[in-house]
Amino acid sequence: MTVEALLPETEKLYNYLDEDVKLFQRISRRVFDDINSECFLSKYESYPEYTKYIKRHYNILTRTANSIVRSEKGRHNALLELKKEEQKELTQKIRVLESDSQSIERRVGELKDLARRNKITPKQLTELRKRKKALHEWKGKLERLKTRKEKLERQIKSGHIPLTYGSKRNFKAQFHLEVSGYSDFDDWKEKHYFSLNHNIFYIGRIDEKNCNQIVQLTAQEDGKFSMKLLLDLPFREEGKPKTIEVKGIRIRYCADLLRYYLSAPTKEEGKRPISYRFHKRENGKWYLQIIFDTDDIKPKTDPARGVLSIDYNDGFLAVVELDSSGNICSLEKIELNYHGTGGAALAEIRDVSKQIAIRAFKIGKPVIVEDLDFRRTKAKQRKNKNKYYNKIIHKFDYSRFIETLERACNRQAVGFAKVNPAYTTKIGLEKYANLRKLNVHFSAALIIGRRFMGFSDSIL
Numbered sequence: 001m002t003v004e005a006l007l008p009e010t011e012k013l014y015n016y017l018d019e020d021v022k023l024f025q026r027i028s029r030r031v032f033d034d035i036n037s038e039c040f041l042s043k044y045e046s047y048p049e050y051t052k053y054i055k056r057h058y059n060i061l062t063r064t065a066n067s068i069v070r071s072e073k074g075r076h077n078a079l080l081e082l083k084k085e086e087q088k089e090l091t092q093k094i095r096v097l098e099s100d101s102q103s104i105e106r107r108v109g110e111l112k113d114l115a116r117r118n119k120i121t122p123k124q125l126t127e128l129r130k131r132k133k134a135l136h137e138w139k140g141k142l143e144r145l146k147t148r149k150e151k152l153e154r155q156i157k158s159g160h161i162p163l164t165y166g167s168k169r170n171f172k173a174q175f176h177l178e179v180s181g182y183s184d185f186d187d188w189k190e191k192h193y194f195s196l197n198h199n200i201f202y203i204g205r206i207d208e209k210n211c212n213q214i215v216q217l218t219a220q221e222d223g224k225f226s227m228k229l230l231l232d233l234p235f236r237e238e239g240k241p242k243t244i245e246v247k248g249i250r251i252r253y254c255a256d257l258l259r260y261y262l263s264a265p266t267k268e269e270g271k272r273p274i275s276y277r278f279h280k281r282e283n284g285k286w287y288l289q290i291i292f293d294t295d296d297i298k299p300k301t302d303p304a305r306g307v308l309s310i311d312y313n314d315g316f317l318a319v320v321e322l323d324s325s326g327n328i329c330s331l332e333k334i335e336l337n338y339h340g341t342g343g344a345a346l347a348e349i350r351d352v353s354k355q356i357a358i359r360a361f362k363i364g365k366p367v368i369v370e371d372l373d374f375r376r377t378k379a380k381q382r383k384n385k386n387k388y389y390n391k392i393i394h395k396f397d398y399s400r401f402i403e404t405l406e407r408a409c410n411r412q413a414v415g416f417a418k419v420n421p422a423y424t425t426k427i428g429l430e431k432y433a434n435l436r437k438l439n440v441h442f443s444a445a446l447i448i449g450r451r452f453m454g455f456s457d458s459i460l
Helices: 011-036 047-058 062-116 122-158 168-175 185-196 255-263 343-363 375-379 387-395 398-411 424-433 440-452
Strands: 002-006 199-202 215-219 225-230 243-249 275-280 286-291 307-313 316-322 328-335 367-370 416-419
Touching (some): 011 047, 011 062, 011 275, 011 286, 047 062, 062 122, 062 199, 215 255, 307 343, 307 398, 316 343, 316 440, 328 343, 343 367, 343 398, 416 440, 424 440
Parallel strands (some): 307 367, 367 416
Antiparallel strands (some): 002 286, 275 286, 307 316, 316 328
């Protein structure tokens, strides 16, 4: 779980972070380039040895070097897994495109045979010309996908993943300043520099004071927190303090849980390593992001009392509350007015997820959803076939909704579970829609909840 707090605007703290982030990100880029090189393991014996080398070379704290190496190693592993997923999707797209191309090729062959025997009609002749053009375009696309797949396979095999720091889009914007919304090159350079230098990450350990060596958070009597930040070696001056202390940090979410982790004496009693990320936003302010594990939080909801099941649809949610016997207590339709991956859609999803989690906490029932993955479905989409269905699938933001809802439930100590989505709509429509005067979406939500509760619903 990650919670965020605004840091007080003290000159000493902000000046230090502005200087430290330059060094931190410069070392991070060097470390990622080393890890991303094909000869990394042959050049360095192990990651601990490489961490020691980075510490000596840049004269930084051991914990700083360890945080950078582990963070960049995690980034590289994440990019590698992303490339593997991309490879799977490409394989699916190629398979679908090959199948469709073969079907078109057979049809073109049939029409050509009619043309050779002078038995083709004007309508069939028009169809032949269209299909030949489509076949040419699809074969070209197929070759491009195969080339892209071969490139991905080489990257995965070698472990060398191309990465543009600050995003490829921002980097290319320097060549099209006016189109990209920049007044001049200096304007682009300033914003690109900010995109490269706005994060500092310090990993925590359970055996260190306050669960972190460099950043130590302490609870105050007034409900706020104070922070002691250990200066890195290049920024220390002889005769001056080695730390920066800041008071009055207000943490809105999970503050009680954080106090519990900080005060716990041992791991068995709840102590956890706490990592910190200093994040600078475009408004010039620094924020403290606190990252800790919440695997020991027990939900305060009881499935024996019933569940709150949700069926996700294009533009709305069908929410059904069930009692302990699997019967309907209430129905609610929650509208989703925004679609796609924009900021407005994300804000709406967060707001709706929070409302659902609070409601589930008040009634003491867990939240149940379907375990769906639309990545393979989107990869199987066919061009010019069922455009309405393709449009709906591309609008679906199910993965982000489920991720946001799960985090909201964790914050409220609400149980959250996913069930097998097989035939929920079909069973609900045929078994309960007419019987209980429900539409297809509420019927599916009913089946989702009952399936989690162990009721066997099936159709003959």
